Amino acid sequence: MNPLRSSVLSALLLPGVVxxxxxxxxxxxxxxxxxxxxxxxxxFFAYQQQKVGLTAAxxxxxxxxxxxxPLVVCSIPDRHHLPSSPSSxxxxxGRISLGFCTRQSLGFCTRQxxxxxxxxxxxxxxxxxxxxxGGSSSTISREEVVREDDPTNNVPDTVFGKIGLxxxxxxxxxxxxxxxxxxxxFDETFPGVFHKVDNLxxxxxxxxxxxxxxxxxxxxxRSYNDTYYVSADTVxxxxxxxxxxxxxxxxxxxFLVTGDVYRRDAIDATHYPVFHQMEGLRLFTQQEWEAAxxxxxxxxxxxxxxxxxxxxxxxxxxxxxxxxxxxxxxxDPSYELEIFFQGKWMEVLGCGVTQQQILCNxxxxxxxxxxxxxxxxxxxxxxxxxxxxxxxxxxDSRFTSQFKSGxxxxxxxxxSKYPPCYKDISFWISEEFSENNLCEIVRGIAGDxxxxxxxxxxFTNPKKxxxxxxxxxxxxxxxxxxxxxxxxxxxxxxxxxxESKLKITLR
Ligand code: PHE
Numbered sequence: 001m002n003p004l005r006s007s008v009l010s011a012l013l014l015p016g017v018v019x020x021x022x023x024x025x026x027x028x029x030x031x032x033x034x035x036x037x038x039x040x041x042x043x044f045f046a047y048q049q050q051k052v053g054l055t056a057a058x059x060x061x062x063x064x065x066x067x068x069x070p071l072v073v074c075s076i077p078d079r080h081h082l083p084s085s086p087s088s089x090x091x092x093x094g095r096i097s098l099g100f101c102t103r104q105s106l107g108f109c110t111r112q113x114x115x116x117x118x119x120x121x122x123x124x125x126x127x128x129x130x131x132x133x134g135g136s137s138s139t140i141s142r143e144e145v146v147r148e149d150d151p152t153n154n155v156p157d158t159v160f161g162k163i164g165l166x167x168x169x170x171x172x173x174x175x176x177x178x179x180x181x182x183x184x185x186f187d188e189t190f191p192g193v194f195h196k197v198d199n200l201x202x203x204x205x206x207x208x209x210x211x212x213x214x215x216x217x218x219x220x221x222r223s224y225n226d227t228y229y230v231s232a233d234t235v236x237x238x239x240x241x242x243x244x245x246x247x248x249x250x251x252x253x254x255f256l257v258t259g260d261v262y263r264r265d266a267i268d269a270t271h272y273p274v275f276h277q278m279e280g281l282r283l284f285t286q287q288e289w290e291a292a293x294x295x296x297x298x299x300x301x302x303x304x305x306x307x308x309x310x311x312x313x314x315x316x317x318x319x320x321x322x323x324x325x326x327x328x329x330x331x332d333p334s335y336e337l338e339i340f341f342q343g344k345w346m347e348v349l350g351c352g353v354t355q356q357q358i359l360c361n362x363x364x365x366x367x368x369x370x371x372x373x374x375x376x377x378x379x380x381x382x383x384x385x386x387x388x389x390x391x392x393x394x395x396d397s398r399f400t401s402q403f404k405s406g407x408x409x410x411x412x413x414x415x416s417k418y419p420p421c422y423k424d425i426s427f428w429i430s431e432e433f434s435e436n437n438l439c440e441i442v443r444g445i446a447g448d449x450x451x452x453x454x455x456x457x458x459f460t461n462p463k464k465x466x467x468x469x470x471x472x473x474x475x476x477x478x479x480x481x482x483x484x485x486x487x488x489x490x491x492x493x494x495x496x497x498x499e500s501k502l503k504i505t506l507r
Contacts, residue, residue, distance in 0.1 A: 044221050044238065044263065046326045046336070046350060129164040140164075145203070145230055152232040154224060156444050159236070159262060162274040167392060168258050169198055171405040174380040175276050175392060178315075179258050181408045182278060185314040186256060189307070194280070197247065198258040203230055204237045212245035212362075213330040214355055225434050228262045228273075236262035240279035241330060241373055244354075248362035253283040258376070264436040267443060267453040272389045276376040281354065282307075283369045296368035300353045301333060304370035308337050312348055315383065315408070316341060330355055331371060341382060349374035385411045388478060390448045396479045420451055420476035421484075423491040427504040428466045437502060442473060445493045451476045468507060 127142045145160045147153040170176040179198070186194045209215075210222055220226060221238060228236040237243075243257045257279040265271045282303070289299040305323065312321055320340040324347075328334040331352025338345045351372030359367055377389055384403070386392070391399055391412075398415040435455070442450050450473060457470035473494065475487050499506050 044226070045215070045219075045328050045330075046334070129160075140203070145236075147231075150231070152229055154264070155228045155230060155236065156440055158444055158447060159228060159273055162260065162262075162393075163202060163236075165393075166199070166260065168260070168276045168376060172400070172403050173392075174384045174386065174403050175376045177403060177405060177408055178376050178380045178383065179276075179278065180405070181315060182311065183256070185311050186280075189310060190254070193254050194282075195252050195255040196258075197243070197255060200243055200257065200259055202237050202260050202262065203234060204242045206233045206235055208245060209235050209237050209239070209242040212358070213241045214357060215329045219329065225436050226264050228264060238263050239373060240277040241371070243279065244281060244330070244371065245358065245362045247281070248283075248359070248364050251363070252281075254281070256280050264440060266435065267439045267450055269388045269452065270378075270381070272377070272393075273440075273443065275389070277373055278376060279371065279373050281369055281371040283359075283364060283367045285367055289368070297333075297353050300368040300370045304351055304353065304372070305335075307370070308349065308351060308372060312337060312339055315379065326350065328352055330358060346382065348379065383409045387412075387414065388451065390451070391478055393448060394478060399478075416476075416478045418477055418479075418481050420474045421482060421487050423473050423475065423487065423494075424456070424470055425473065425491075425495060425498065426457070426468060426470040426507040427498065427502075428468050428507065430503045432503060433469075438471065438498065441497050441501060442494055445497065446473075446475060446490045449475050449477055449482065449490065 129140045140163065142157070142160055145163065146155050146157055167173050168175045168179050171180070183196060206222075209227075210219070215221060227238050230236065237259070239261055240257045240259050243259075247255050247257065258276065260274055261277050262274050265273055282300075284296060284300055284303070286296065289296045292299050294302070309321055312319060316339055322338050322340075322345070324336045324338055326334050326336050328350060332355055334350070334352035336350050337348045339348055340346075349372050351370065354369040354371050356368075359365065359369060377392060380386060380392070381389065394400070396415075399412075402412055403410055435453075439453050442453055452472075452474040454472050454474075455469060456472045458467065460467045473491070475482060475490060495506060498504060
């Protein structure tokens with residue numbers, strides 16, 4: 001059985017596990033799809049009542065990193081003028097410098113070499129990203145984030161190429177429109193109260209991402225298989241909760257933090273290694289809960305539900321909702337809000353009453369708080385009828401021109417009728433084999449031309465004791481037709497890299 005399916009089933013059967021959702025970040029539109037990784041099958045942070053310890057293959061490569069001071073937080077300037085995706089292979093301008101493949105060098109290539117070079121451009125990404133703003137601008141070089149020779153680093157070029165693009169800060173982009181609609185709700189409901197932050201650097205310390213929000217040392221979200229480590233003590237944030245502690249320490253009592261978050265994951269229409277989350281947190285003082293005649297936790301839980309039900313109605317209209325008990329390391333009690341939308345129950349967000357320890361550790365002893373985290377793509381796909389998560393990264397004007405600031409819920413009109421092309425790859429796996437690693441290789445080669453990677457066959461040869469996997473890779477561009485030649489070159493490169501990097505034996 002597909003490991004994903006079996007993990008979902010075993011989680012459902014576990015006593016004490018109330019519900020197993022998908023990760024908070026992304027939508028559950030493709031339920032028929034056989035998905036690959038554990039983190040995509042169940043909520044990244046939510047499903048850990050199972051208390052899964054990390055296997056050797058999952059563990060970060062060095063011994064578990066000790067807490068270190070957070071990196072200086074800098075802001076990133078708005079970048080609407082930049083191409084959204086270096087992986088589209090388009091020439092870049094402005095502050096992101098380009099990869100190395102020139103027209104001149106292509107002029108002398110055979111067709112095969114030419115394709116290999118184009119693949120290299122897909123993978124090369126930018127070499128420097130400028131971050132900062134407000135007078136404190138600085139740059140992050142590729143070498144600081146992608147360090148192929150460093151075993152504690154697992155960030156590929158394709159992912160580095162997304163840093164700084166800030167789709168959520170583009171006014172006419174579905175993610176920017178959704179972010180602003182949520183801002184409007186909070187501004188109307190709590191005028192002038194919520195502080196908004198949307199430009200924090202996504203490179204954060206392991207301490208901020210995990211320790212500060214009480215993620216247990218053996219929690220699967222810390223695994224090298226699931227999270228991008230820049231170094232042993234620095235990661236690309238895998239959730240916006242990574243900023244809770246620092247903002248509390250800065251004295252903020254009501255805040256919304258939006259940003260790009262990064263997770264190693266499966267490939268299908270609803271999963272992408274970079275997506276966007278919004279975090280919200282509100283503190284309550286003793287005076288407030290005494291005035292309400294309640295204890296602090298009860299007031300926070302009541303206000304949380306009221307506020308988020310209001311948000312769901314603001315976004316989706318008069319929908320049916322339900323609260324589902326769940327588990328997050330950082331909240332207790334913890335809930336997921338689901339709405340009945342387009343004929344099925346859909347998880348909208350994860351939330352709960354903040355653990356006292358987080359408040360005490362960050363200068364807020366004597367208060368209570370609620371916190372929530374929601375995935376913007378998950379909601380935007382449903383609200384705007386966007387069928388494939390790769391579209392958010394598209395620069396094609398047939399996509400970008402369809403959305404206008406302030407117009408929440410404009411229905412996307414599909415322009416891609418280009419057929420997918422399927423290629424299978426079969427191999428004997430080794431003990432270290434991980435599907436996320438396979439997906440990363442495929443994405444590194446094909447970029448956004450890969451639509452889905454699905455395990456279609458699995459068997460064990462009892463005599464040899466070896467297990468074979470067959471994956472079907474769907475290649476499809478949202479924007480143009482792909483040629484046979486192009487796809488064959490991609491597949492040949494996938495076969496070669498899978499064999500050389502994954503310690504498997506091709507069949
Ligand atoms: N950080 C959680 C996630 O990404 C969401 C969350 C945020 C849940 C805040 C509770 C409180 O899955």
